[in-house]
Amino acid sequence: xxxxxxxxxxxxxxxxxxxxxxxxxxxxxxxxxxxxxxxxxxxxxxxxxxxxxxxxxxxxxxxxxxxxxxxxxxxxxxxxxxxxxxxxxxxxxxxxxxxxxxxxxxxxxxxxxxxxxxxxxxxxxxxxxxxxxxxxxxxxxxxxxxxxxxxxxxxxxxxxxxxxxxxxxxxxxxxxxxxxxxxxxxxxxxxxxxxxxxxxx
Amino acid sequence: xxxxxxxxxxxxxxxxxxxxxxxxxxxxxxxxxxxxxxxxxxxxxxxxxxxxxxxxxxxxxxxxxxxxxxxxxxxxxxxxxxxxxxxxxxxxxxxxxxxxxxxxxxxxxxxxxxxx
Numbered sequence: 001x002x003x004x005x006x007x008x009x010x011x012x013x014x015x016x017x018x019x020x021x022x023x024x025x026x027x028x029x030x031x032x033x034x035x036x037x038x039x040x041x042x043x044x045x046x047x048x049x050x051x052x053x054x055x056x057x058x059x060x061x062x063x064x065x066x067x068x069x070x071x072x073x074x075x076x077x078x079x080x081x082x083x084x085x086x087x088x089x090x091x092x093x094x095x096x097x098x099x100x101x102x103x104x105x106x107x108x109x110x111x112x113x114x115x116x117x118x119x120x121x122x123x124x125x126x127x128x129x130x131x132x133x134x135x136x137x138x139x140x141x142x143x144x145x146x147x148x149x150x151x152x153x154x155x156x157x158x159x160x161x162x163x164x165x166x167x168x169x170x171x172x173x174x175x176x177x178x179x180x181x182x183x184x185x186x187x188x189x190x191x192x193x194x195x196x197x198x199x200x201x
Numbered sequence: 202x203x204x205x206x207x208x209x210x211x212x213x214x215x216x217x218x219x220x221x222x223x224x225x226x227x228x229x230x231x232x233x234x235x236x237x238x239x240x241x242x243x244x245x246x247x248x249x250x251x252x253x254x255x256x257x258x259x260x261x262x263x264x265x266x267x268x269x270x271x272x273x274x275x276x277x278x279x280x281x282x283x284x285x286x287x288x289x290x291x292x293x294x295x296x297x298x299x300x301x302x303x304x305x306x307x308x309x310x311x312x313x314x315x316x317x
Contacts, residue, residue, distance in 0.1 A: 027259045027295075057225050059258035094226055139294060148259060148295070168270070169263025176296050 007131040008033055009124035012040055015080075016047045018118055022054040025062035027148055028139065029130040034065045034147070036127055041072055046080025048073070049116060053086035053109075060166065063098060064151025067158040070103040081105050083116065099159030142177065149173040203255060207231055215246040215311055217282075221253035229261045236268050236279075245277025246314050248307070252283035262292065266300050278302070282310050 006023030017040050019033065037048070048069055058066075070082045085107040087095065092108050095101045106112075152170050155162045205228035206221040216239055224232065239247060249265075251257075269279040281303045284292065292298055304310035 024256070057223070057227060060226060060260035090227055097226070141294060141296060144294060145296065166260065166263060168267030169260060172263060172266055172297075172300065 008127045009130075010036060010127055011119045011124045012045060014043075015045055016049065017045045018049050018051070018124070020051045020054065020118075020124060021058075023131075024056050025058035027059055027061035027144065027151070029127070030062040030065040030151065031139070031144075031147055032127045032129045033062075034068065037065070037069045038072075041069070041078070046073060046078055048080070048082040049118065050082065050084045051086050051118060052084060052088065052091050055088075055091060058091065058094060060098070060155065060169075061148050061151040063094065063100060064148075064154045067098075067100055067103060067154040068151065070100070071154060071157055074103075083107065085116070098155055098162055098165075100155075103158050145173050145176045149177060205231065207235060209235065212248075212307075212311060214244075215248060215314060216244050217248045217250060217307070219250045219253065223256040224254060224261045225256060225258040226260055229258070229264065232261075233264065240268075240271060240275075243275075245272040245275040247272060247277070247279045248282045248304075248310050249279065250282045250307075251285065251288060254285060254288060257288055257291065259295065262295060262297050262301075266297065269301055278314060280304060280310050280313065282307060 008025075008029055009020045009022070011018040017037070025033075050066065066082065066084075072078065073080045073082060081104070083105040084095070087106055087108045089108070092101065092106065095104065095106060149170060152162075152166045152173070155166065156170075203222040205223055205225075206219075208219040208221075210217050210219075218232070218235065220232070222228070236247065239245075247268075265279065265281075272279045279301075281292075281301055283305060284303050289303065292301065292303065302310075302313065304313065
């Protein structure tokens with residue numbers, strides 16, 4: 001572990017939103033980002049700049065949140081775009097794999113030059129609950145399933161070729177969202193954490 | 202961040218795959234390819250040793266559900282072994298423990314296969 005602070009820091013003006021991701025973008029810190037972005041979209045912010053310079057990677061749910069912002073900006077009444085800057089070769093591959101490089105304005109490290117200047121570090125604020133290491137205990141299972149389903153639906157809307165990639169996950173999440181059963185009681189037998197006892201031959 | 206590594210060994214008819222590093226969208230295709238090869242060979246008894254795994258992404262977990270179902274359709278299974286607590290919390294939070302069996306010891310995991 002290095003000592004770098006992980007999480008999502010943000011800054012906004014009346015029209016522009018700046019987002020910096022340090023560490024991983026995951027289903028955990030995707031939720032506070034979504035809330036923040038939706039609020040600012042509602043206030044009329046139409047240009048989103050996402051800096052991936054310190055981003056080690058993103059999971060599909062987090063990418064689905066970014067896709068959701070991009071799709072929202074394409075709707076009537078919005079005229080902006082989501083700009084992804086300082087994208088590493090590893091992260092551009094992820095974006096390309098999911099077809100998001102066509103939804104976003106992508107600026108790759110060492111390949112493209114951005115003319116946009118980010119505010120200074122001191123003007124950014126850390127989004128609450130955006131360190132993925134600290135957030136999982138505070139998440140609600142059903143809300144998380146709904147959130148993940150929406151994120152993956154966004155990926156399919158952004159590029160229908162994503163549908164088969166996530167079909168097992170979205171099917172599971174759809175069933176989970178419709179599942180009204182209460183959560184499982186805590187396990188005390190740790191030899192097998194969740195397997196049915198009768199599966200021994 | 203540790204580089205993702207996969208090592209496979211046989212335990213009788215059961216394939217034990219050791220995972221190390223981060224299993225994310227970038228590295229998952231390697232595991233996917235390995236599992237597809239095993240299934241093409243008719244090897245449907247698989248254990249994934251997660252003890253050296255630092256991270257697993259949501260899409261990777263979702264895809265493992267598909268592989269577990271595919272294995273079960275052929276009277277096999279795909280089980281997770283020695284999952285670090287931090288990753289187990291994620292698996293549990295997402296509800297994947299309902300479809301992916303998680304074990305703390307290899308012996309009990311091996312015994313749980315119905316027809317190894």
